[in-house]
Amino acid sequence: MTGSAGIDVAANRAATKWTRREQAGRVLWALATPFFRLSPRPLWGWRRAMLRAFGATVGRGVHVYPTVRISIPWNLTLCEGCAVGDHAILYALGPITLGLRATVSQYAHLCAGSHDWHAPAMPLTKPPIAIGADVWICADVFVGPGVTVGDGAILGARAVVMRDVDPQCIVAGNPAKHIRSRTK
Incomplete structure (x- = not known):
């Protein structure tokens, strides 16, 4: 089935995007997620342990x-x-790295997955997101696939960040624009 823009929707849906091992892991994670989500707020260590059990690399003192x-x-x-x-x-979907002491505020969305809209089947892509040390991602920010945020940057509330952000920069808006640099 080809859409009006020449997009091969059927080919996209039929494509294998995950190995059997990844599919099994995703099913197991879905089954374990209630134990994560229903854990009392102060049980940071429990959630760190669950994430590690499912292959995440989790440092000391992480609060999820x-x-x-x-x-x-x-x-x-x-x-x-x-x-x-x-x-x-x-x-x-692709790797997400949060650096030392980085903060991701409530309702923020880090999206390490998209589709290659250049190809007719629009295959899934999994570009990484790298967040540097001491970054503050404020409330409701969207960080798109393939974005790198430099150390000490601040992404202002509700910003839409689709391009890399230099270290010590403050960005805000949709699309996010440089507002100023932080002073040390």
């Missing part, structure tokens, strides 16, 4: 709130001291 939605934990690297707030989405 129970309402965080994580698609594929084995694609996550959460460095020491980072935090992921309530209702954030880590759509880790």
